[in-house]
Amino acid sequence: MEKNKHDVFEEAVKTLKKAGEIGGIGENAMAFLEEPKRIQQFRIPLKKDDGSFQVFEGCRVHYNDAIGPVRNGTRIRPEFNVAEAKALGLFMTIKHAVADIPAGGAKGGIRADVGKLTQREMETLVRSYIRALNPKGPWSDVPGADIGTGQQAMSWMLDEYEQLTGHHCPSAINDKPTSLGGSLGGEEATGRGVFLTMREALKDMGKPVEGCRAVLQGFGQVGVAFADMLVASGGELVAASDITGGVTNSEGLDLAALKAHVAETGGVAGFSGGSPVGIDELFTLDCDVVAPCAVHNVIHEENAPLIKAKLIVEGANGPVTTGADEILHKMGVMVVPDVVANSGGVIVCHFERTQGLSDQYWDLETVYQKLEMRITKAYRQSAEAAKQAGGASLRHGAWIFALKRVEEAMQLRGWI
Numbered sequence: 001m002e003k004n005k006h007d008v009f010e011e012a013v014k015t016l017k018k019a020g021e022i023g024g025i026g027e028n029a030m031a032f033l034e035e036p037k038r039i040q041q042f043r044i045p046l047k048k049d050d051g052s053f054q055v056f057e058g059c060r061v062h063y064n065d066a067i068g069p070v071r072n073g074t075r076i077r078p079e080f081n082v083a084e085a086k087a088l089g090l091f092m093t094i095k096h097a098v099a100d101i102p103a104g105g106a107k108g109g110i111r112a113d114v115g116k117l118t119q120r121e122m123e124t125l126v127r128s129y130i131r132a133l134n135p136k137g138p139w140s141d142v143p144g145a146d147i148g149t150g151q152q153a154m155s156w157m158l159d160e161y162e163q164l165t166g167h168h169c170p171s172a173i174n175d176k177p178t179s180l181g182g183s184l185g186g187e188e189a190t191g192r193g194v195f196l197t198m199r200e201a202l203k204d205m206g207k208p209v210e211g212c213r214a215v216l217q218g219f220g221q222v223g224v225a226f227a228d229m230l231v232a233s234g235g236e237l238v239a240a241s242d243i244t245g246g247v248t249n250s251e252g253l254d255l256a257a258l259k260a261h262v263a264e265t266g267g268v269a270g271f272s273g274g275s276p277v278g279i280d281e282l283f284t285l286d287c288d289v290v291a292p293c294a295v296h297n298v299i300h301e302e303n304a305p306l307i308k309a310k311l312i313v314e315g316a317n318g319p320v321t322t323g324a325d326e327i328l329h330k331m332g333v334m335v336v337p338d339v340v341a342n343s344g345g346v347i348v349c350h351f352e353r354t355q356g357l358s359d360q361y362w363d364l365e366t367v368y369q370k371l372e373m374r375i376t377k378a379y380r381q382s383a384e385a386a387k388q389a390g391g392a393s394l395r396h397g398a399w400i401f402a403l404k405r406v407e408e409a410m411q412l413r414g415w416i
């Protein structure tokens, strides 16, 4: 997968340019949007517990803030790089706009291997990141979590921010635990959203969720929440894979047993309730829906023509390459794009910030209800924009809808 890491931003810009062309977005808007508005880069020194010393590279991309303050995403992994942050910052800009969230897109992170850091080193690194970034609060830049950062890291970030500013401000950081002002429903939000957008797409195809046969790549936070809702709604999970391997059962996998197996062994491989299948091979199985919820670029020009499902729902960011997208569109396969399908997390982050600013915290039912309303609307708006663009793909529909909003905001501000 890492062989594609330098292509991530190029792939994102290809989609940007194509959507801009189909949607008639003006050349000034396109010229401004082809690179981020601002990039902060910094180096973080760290004295390690074993007496050694290491310097870590960090960055934060503020892709575009025309429709509101930028938000979200702090990634810590050994391969993290600026191109990745730029691509994800652009995706975030589009995701916010398509879900009618008045926020811009940002992404940042540190190039580090979390597994090789002690807890104290991790805390120091994360606190140093906040000092280097010096975020200006909820009306400017709100960092959230991503790969390598969870609720503990976000708690340290919030504390560091509040120590620096001298006052409490829960809405300055997203993805916090509820005891520090986080929202209920945050952990399962993305997987729920993947399910809800799949349901809308099936509706458009005249098919019910009941009896729908899905294959899932990625048995993590997103994949499991998606599978839970699928099975609870009468659908069948006919194959699942993670980094350890895959398993298939045409009669439907026993989800509870699979979850217990993963909890016990650490992976899907070796589950006795089905037959082994390759981690990418499962995409070409006989099924109605493919849900890639692991990593990017896994559906490409070689395996796209072999896909039998009529619907793909992108739980991961960028799992379908631009080349594969064109092939699938011609084959009549609908792809619910990442910027809509996996926007559940971003939407609940918006709720988290709203709750923090108002000091009023919602129950789970309220969060779920508002999530369903907002993500369904994002899907509908994208489908309508695709139709208006003369039968464009749902991905281009979503991007066109978002780009028009961002373009209008930039025009009103007098930027372009």
Ligand SMILES: NC(=O)c1ccc[n+]([C@@H]2O[C@H](COP(=O)([O-])OP(=O)(O)OC[C@H]3O[C@@H](n4cnc5c(N)ncnc54)[C@H](O)[C@@H]3O)[C@@H](O)[C@H]2O)c1
Binding pocket: 001, 190, 217, 218, 219, 220, 221, 222, 223, 241, 242, 243, 244, 279, 293, 294, 295, 296, 315, 316, 317, 342, 343, 345
């Ligand atoms: N968690 C969120 O709220 C959220 C929001 C938007 C997008 N995403 C994206 O969704 C994807 C999954 O996120 P998550 O939070 O569930 O992560 P996670 O770490 O909880 O789970 C990832 C899963 O993918 C599997 N995996 C990793 N590499 C793989 C490979 N090469 N082939 C097959 N399986 C592989 C892992 O074994 C694991 O089961 C990521 O691409 C992430 O960027 C997540």
